[in-house]
Amino acid sequence: PLHCANMIVRPLARALRRFSTAEVPPNLTLSHLEILAPKADAAELERSLRNPEILCEGELPPLGQLPLPSLSLAASVTHFADASASPGRVALDPEVWAMPPRPEVLQQVVRWQRACWRRGNASTKTYNAKSGSGKKPHPQKGTGRARQGNKRSPHLRGGVKTHGPKPRDWSYRLNTKIRNMGLRVALSAKLRENKLLVVDSLDLGTHKTQAMFSALEGIGALKDPVLGQPGIGVLLVSKELTPNVYYGHRNIPNVDLATHADVHVFQLLKRKVLVMEQEAVEQLQRSLMNAYLERNDFGMYDPELVDHDFGADEVQEEAI
Amino acid sequence: FLARRTTMLRSVCGFRRFPLALASTRRSASAAYEELGLHNLRNPWKKNKRRRGRGIGSGRGKTSGRGHKGTYARSGGSIRLGFEGGQTPMYRRLPKIGFNNKKYEWKPVKLQVGKLQDFVTMGRLKVPEDRMLTMEELCNAGVVTRSKVLKQRGVHLLGRGAERVTTKMHVEVSKVTQGAAEAIEAAGGTVTAVHFNKLALRALIKPHKFEVLPRRAFPSLKVVARFLDFSRRGYLSPEIQFRNKQLFGAVTSEERLRNEHEKTREADRLIRTALEQLAERNEKAFYEAQRAGEASGGGAAN
Numbered sequence: 001p002l003h004c005a006n007m008i009v010r011p012l013a014r015a016l017r018r019f020s021t022a023e024v025p026p027n028l029t030l031s032h033l034e035i036l037a038p039k040a041d042a043a044e045l046e047r048s049l050r051n052p053e054i055l056c057e058g059e060l061p062p063l064g065q066l067p068l069p070s071l072s073l074a075a076s077v078t079h080f081a082d083a084s085a086s087p088g089r090v091a092l093d094p095e096v097w098a099m100p101p102r103p104e105v106l107q108q109v110v111r112w113q114r115a116c117w118r119r120g121n122a123s124t125k126t127y128n129a130k131s132g133s134g135k136k137p138h139p140q141k142g143t144g145r146a147r148q149g150n151k152r153s154p155h156l157r158g159g160v161k162t163h164g165p166k167p168r169d170w171s172y173r174l175n176t177k178i179r180n181m182g183l184r185v186a187l188s189a190k191l192r193e194n195k196l197l198v199v200d201s202l203d204l205g206t207h208k209t210q211a212m213f214s215a216l217e218g219i220g221a222l223k224d225p226v227l228g229q230p231g232i233g234v235l236l237v238s239k240e241l242t243p244n245v246y247y248g249h250r251n252i253p254n255v256d257l258a259t260h261a262d263v264h265v266f267q268l269l270k271r272k273v274l275v276m277e278q279e280a281v282e283q284l285q286r287s288l289m290n291a292y293l294e295r296n297d298f299g300m301y302d303p304e305l306v307d308h309d310f311g312a313d314e315v316q317e318e319a320i
Numbered sequence: 321f322l323a324r325r326t327t328m329l330r331s332v333c334g335f336r337r338f339p340l341a342l343a344s345t346r347r348s349a350s351a352a353y354e355e356l357g358l359h360n361l362r363n364p365w366k367k368n369k370r371r372r373g374r375g376i377g378s379g380r381g382k383t384s385g386r387g388h389k390g391t392y393a394r395s396g397g398s399i400r401l402g403f404e405g406g407q408t409p410m411y412r413r414l415p416k417i418g419f420n421n422k423k424y425e426w427k428p429v430k431l432q433v434g435k436l437q438d439f440v441t442m443g444r445l446k447v448p449e450d451r452m453l454t455m456e457e458l459c460n461a462g463v464v465t466r467s468k469v470l471k472q473r474g475v476h477l478l479g480r481g482a483e484r485v486t487t488k489m490h491v492e493v494s495k496v497t498q499g500a501a502e503a504i505e506a507a508g509g510t511v512t513a514v515h516f517n518k519l520a521l522r523a524l525i526k527p528h529k530f531e532v533l534p535r536r537a538f539p540s541l542k543v544v545a546r547f548l549d550f551s552r553r554g555y556l557s558p559e560i561q562f563r564n565k566q567l568f569g570a571v572t573s574e575e576r577l578r579n580e581h582e583k584t585r586e587a588d589r590l591i592r593t594a595l596e597q598l599a600e601r602n603e604k605a606f607y608e609a610q611r612a613g614e615a616s617g618g619g620a621a622n
Contacts (some may be wrong), residue, residue, distance in 0.1 A: 045353060046353070049353055053505070063353060101356060102360055103356060103360065103363075104361075104363040104364065104366075106356060106361045107362060107363040108363060110361060131487045154379065185356075186356075189355070189356045192353075193355050193356075211613020216369060218504035229355060229357075230355050230356065230358065230360070231355075231357055232358060266358070268355065269357055269358045269361075270358060283345065
């Protein structure tokens with residue numbers, strides 16, 4: 001097709017999504033043919049996003065809309081070992097689990113996290129540290145050579161680097177409310193994308209990795225990563241660190257464990273599936289919303305924004 | 321060629337301004353929501369920094385927006401505020417005027433009624449039953465610092481801890497707030513605000529420095545208004561004068577203090593004369609003994 005000409009620069013897989021049928025040219029090979037399957041209709045996708053299977057009641061607001069106070073959400077709690085049984089239900093705070101997608105907030109938080117993780121050990125020598133005296137190599141005039149002041153000048157071989165790196169601290173303070181919001185947006189994304197599973201307890205009674213492995217396989221959490229779909233692996237979130245869960249998860253690749261107090265945005269985005277204990281869900285909700293107990297910034301609920309239909313723009317563009 | 325074309329396309333379409341989770345609007349309507357992952361986080365509202373001296377294409381290379389040569393082009397190169405190229409600047413051409421009146425303002429030391437009550441409860445301050453509690457007694461008890469009271473010309477009674485006040489006290493200070501006055505009066509006591517100038521305060525707090533206590537000055541025109549006001553419990557107001565005459569027989573503590581001071585001074589004088597006489601007698605006895613000793617020709621009797 002003609003419009004493919006400018007798509008050659010981008011990865012092949014994304015380019016081939018534009019094909020409406022599953023025709024593969026004979027000179028191309030693909031490892032993942034799922035991406036060629038026809039995409040769901042916009043409306044259908046939106047509907048599925050609003051009604052994740054996880055929930056036993058409650059519907060997410062349309063994309064871009066903030067959760068109104070009247071919204072109530074709940075998730076069903078399953079046994080970890082056999083995901084079929086559902087002994088209970090946990091109420092989800094819409095302010096934590098129904099936030100609209102905010103990639104710019106996540107970008108800020110992830111950038112801050114990665115900056116804080118930097119060792120900052122890059123170091124170069126300056127004139128002080130570099131070997132060689134400060135003596136002028138040869139007189140200013142008289143020799144036919146270019147003028148030189150120092151043996152280790154930056155333009156010379158073996159010279160120092162001008163303004164080179166020094167060990168430094170790359171961390172900076174990001175607003176605590178933005179960090180808090182990052183967690184809420186990431187958790188909401190997990191719920192919206194049907195990647196959340198709430199269990200009563202992650203402890204399987206044994207420290208054997210095999211038990212944890214079969215339990216995760218039973219959920220379907222250990223599938224191979226799909227090109228185009230972000231995330232790989234599982235993030236287990238428990239109320240407390242117990243030996244069984246800790247030893248059990250350790251040797252399974254791409255499985256992380258965190259307590260509710262130690263979850264962070266990078267982990268949430270890196271790992272595809274999120275398996276949380278019921279108590280961890282409740283405690284995490286409570287601690288995230290603690291910062292907003294005295295909230296009176298209801299100017300956020302802008303009626304124009306609430307009523308705006310983000311889907312309408314796309315339809316108009318297509319028509320044009 | 322293709323790379324250049326892609327860049328042009330991106331800038332023309334304003335890629336960064338689109339809502340990001342719906343970022344595939346440019347491609348097709350079939351993907352309305354892109355799953356958030358580490359690979360598609362973008363913040364369009366972050367502005368690019370201005371970086372000078374990084375090449376021709378940036379538009380700010382080489383001279384980096386400073387032009388050519390001159391003071392402003394140099395590192396640390398700028399002229400100080402008010403400099404006129406060497407001509408005598410305006411702030412030196414014109415004469416100085418005026419003085420700083422605020423420098424001579426004095427604000428009495430703040431004392432909260434709660435603290436006063438605490439000292440009484442602890443037993444550190446003894447409250448006299450039938451007469452006024454003066455600032456000297458407050459200094460002696462340690463409620464306020466003596467040097468600060470002298471420097472700041474008095475004590476200002478304020479109302480924090482008003483709910484704690486239960487003792488009946490009759491206080492005489494330089495200034496009092498409405499809330500503090502009400503608190504003390506609710507407990508059965510009284511407050512009087514009296515004018516103390518520098519000399520009067522010194523006479524109050526360090527009476528031993530004076531042979532005769534000077535009389536207190538009448539307030540100057542600037543401040544007399546606050547002492548005529550009952551809401552500030554000023555001692556010149558008719559209500560306060562009447563009340564104090566009834567309760568204590570005098571409006572301020574001045575008379576009583578002067579009388580006491582006179583008596584103390586008298587007592588001091590008597591003691592001093594007695595001591596001097598005793599000293600004289602001892603001296604005489606000593607010299608006589610010495611002369612007697614010399615006459616007898618020996619130092620044994622010394």
